[in-house]
Amino acid sequence: MRYDLAKSGNGLTYEIRNIVNVAKLLEQHGVEICYENIGDPVAKGEIIPDWMKETIADLVKSNNMTFAYCPTKGDYDVREFLAERTNARGGVQITKDDIIFFNGLGDAIARAYSSIRVDARVMLPEPTYSTHLLAEVLHASFPPNTYRMNPYNNWAPDLNELEKKVESHKSIVGILVINPDNPTGYVHTEDDLRRIVNMAKEHDLMLIFDEIYLNMVYNGKKTIALSDIIGDVPGIAMKGISKEFPWPGARCGWMEVYNADKDEAFSRFVNAILNQKMAEVCSTTLPQMSIPHIMNHAMYTTYLNERLKHYEKLSNIAYNMLKDCPYIVVNRSNGAFYMSVVFNEAVLNKNQKLHIPIKEVRDIVDKMCEDKMSHDKRFVYYLLGATGICVVPLTSFFTSIPGFRMTLLEKNVEKFEQTVKTIKEKIVEYVESGSC
Numbered sequence: 001m002r003y004d005l006a007k008s009g010n011g012l013t014y015e016i017r018n019i020v021n022v023a024k025l026l027e028q029h030g031v032e033i034c035y036e037n038i039g040d041p042v043a044k045g046e047i048i049p050d051w052m053k054e055t056i057a058d059l060v061k062s063n064n065m066t067f068a069y070c071p072t073k074g075d076y077d078v079r080e081f082l083a084e085r086t087n088a089r090g091g092v093q094i095t096k097d098d099i100i101f102f103n104g105l106g107d108a109i110a111r112a113y114s115s116i117r118v119d120a121r122v123m124l125p126e127p128t129y130s131t132h133l134l135a136e137v138l139h140a141s142f143p144p145n146t147y148r149m150n151p152y153n154n155w156a157p158d159l160n161e162l163e164k165k166v167e168s169h170k171s172i173v174g175i176l177v178i179n180p181d182n183p184t185g186y187v188h189t190e191d192d193l194r195r196i197v198n199m200a201k202e203h204d205l206m207l208i209f210d211e212i213y214l215n216m217v218y219n220g221k222k223t224i225a226l227s228d229i230i231g232d233v234p235g236i237a238m239k240g241i242s243k244e245f246p247w248p249g250a251r252c253g254w255m256e257v258y259n260a261d262k263d264e265a266f267s268r269f270v271n272a273i274l275n276q277k278m279a280e281v282c283s284t285t286l287p288q289m290s291i292p293h294i295m296n297h298a299m300y301t302t303y304l305n306e307r308l309k310h311y312e313k314l315s316n317i318a319y320n321m322l323k324d325c326p327y328i329v330v331n332r333s334n335g336a337f338y339m340s341v342v343f344n345e346a347v348l349n350k351n352q353k354l355h356i357p358i359k360e361v362r363d364i365v366d367k368m369c370e371d372k373m374s375h376d377k378r379f380v381y382y383l384l385g386a387t388g389i390c391v392v393p394l395t396s397f398f399t400s401i402p403g404f405r406m407t408l409l410e411k412n413v414e415k416f417e418q419t420v421k422t423i424k425e426k427i428v429e430y431v432e433s434g435s436c
Contacts, residue, residue, distance in 0.1 A: 002354060011204055015377075015396030017128055022368070022381065023390045029360045034419055036406040037390045039182070041246040041307075041336060046408035052245070055293050059286070066286040072278050074101030074254065081292040082316055086256060091228040096256045099347055100274060101283040105212055106131050107242045112208065112236065112255070113139040115272035121145050122208065124164060124173040125157060127340070127397030129182045132210065136176075142397060146168060151342045151401065154331045155186035159195055168202050170423035174206040175199070179223060180213045180335025181395050183405040185315070187221040187335040193229060200233050206266055207235035212243055212253070213336040216417035218312035219335040227258060233328065234259045241287060243336070244304065250287035311337045314408040314416055321420045327431045340394055342403040343431075348375035351434030354386035361385045376402035380428055386430060387422050 016038050023033045042048065048340035060066050060369050065267070072300075073079065079096035087093050098267060102108035113135040116122070122136055126146035137144055149155045166172050179188045200207050209226040217223055226237045240253030260267045294300055319332040329342040356362035359366035365385035369378050377393040379402075384390050406423070410416040 003039070003043050018388060019380065019384070019392060023384060025364065026111050026361050026385060029364070030358055031361055031387045031388045033384075033390055034415075035390050036410075036419070037392050039243065039407055039409070040248050041243070041337070041409050042248065043175050044407065045344055045411035046246060046307070046409070048247075049299065051299050051304075052294060055297060056286070056290050059290055059293060062236070063289065066289055068285060070101075070282045070285045070288060072282050073097070073191055073274070074099060074283060075285065078288045078291050081295075082105065082254070082256070085295075087225050088303070089228055091223060091225070091260045094227075094231050094256060094258065098260070100257070100277060101252070101254045101261075101288055102277070103253075103283050104242060104251035104336075105210070105238050106126055107251070107283075108238055108251055108255055110135045111208075111276045111382075112238075115269055115276065116173065119171060119173045120173040121169070123147055123172055124174050124176050124398075125161060125178060125181065127183055127394060127399035127401070129210070130180055130397060132176060132178070133398045136151075143176055145172060146398065149181065149184055149186060149408060151184075151329050151331060151340075151403075155184040156183065156315065157188070157192060159192060159199075161258065162196070163199055166199060172203075172205065174208055176208045176210065177226075178210040179412075182210075182336055183211070183392075183394070184331070184340045185333025185336050185338045185408075186331075187217050187223050190222075190224045193226075197229050197231065197233055200235070201231070205233075206263075206269070207233060208238070210238045212238065212240050214239070215244055216311070216337070217335045218308045219332065219334040221313065223335070225413050227256065230258050231263050234263045234392060236270075236373060238354060241291065241294075247287060250284060252287035252291075260387050310411075311408050312432075313413070314410065315339065315407065317413070318406070318408065318415055318420050321417070322424055325424045325427055327427055328403070336404055339406040339408060340403055340405045342394065343376060344359055344377075347431050348402055349434060350375070350378065352379070352430050353433050354382040354383075354430050357384040374402065376404060383423070383426055383432060389423060390417060390427075391423075 019037055027033055051124055079099040082095050083096050109131050118140055124144050124146050126148050148158045235258045237256040242248040257270050260270050315333045322330040327344050327347045333339045365381050374395040376395050380393045391404040391406045
């Protein structure tokens, strides 16, 4: 090429998928991989029930429009259905025109942040889900502004810190809440959510609530939707079917826009998102059109509840097995299907290793870990090489707190117990393998 045409990166990587490249390399040398890195229920063995498959198949057979373009915002009837579901909750009232479909929430997230002025910022939780982090940082080309989720308080958000930063950083235009939280599995309380809404109202901010896991809460916890409490504050709720149905390969998510008519600046922001959407014509049609048929199916609630019972069971297995493990802090997950484990302060260093029996694998991991990397990423690579267990370093979710995130998706309970047992043993072995 006549000159270097690639846009410079921001130094951040999507470690949830990047570590798969390492895992695939180690597989070539005989390591059997247990993928605990990504939240794909189907890939982890979730069996899609026959009634759901038949519902989608019948829709394809009976309706040629499932093969067609749909309106830019999404199918009219589906948006009407979703608006009615939100309105039935008794909070803010919306119409189908307040709903915009995207090719998965990743698409929605990217378009939302890219429609914000470069000198305007959104407060993110820390740690935060990588897609939000990368999109927000990419739009501004500066490190993110964050408020801490506290692992020493069950991952509850530090709302005092949030309020201080909102007051002092005049470039802040919005607050992101992920509820239930990814990567921590924390379920936000109604009191805290109402406080965040009041904060936004007081400081003239918008709210972005990622509610992809809103209907996936267990262990007796309860939470509340943004639409129930937002009042007249401008905001967006992000929702989808990838985790709940689950149908991640459908790439089907949507925004519900609240109170765009009450704030001119917010209305322009929403229009900027929609203008981007128009450039690609529309989102995938079939997954949209399946939503009313599946959500209204007599088996839907029962099926979802059965899955939640399984996640609850694995949540408690992991918590009970790890809570007494030295060197770490672990909190019980109560929503979504993730658990984040934190290493105690100063227990990790660059001298620690795990025994890797296959020489070729040991050489690969040793070589990779010669490079400067976070201590928890180093642990994750050695864990992968030594055991085949693939988790994600917590620092890849933009936090200085070292740890790792694992999923609660394994269908074989005995295999999951063995995986957690192995992780526990390897934490001790790794920490005690080297001294500062």
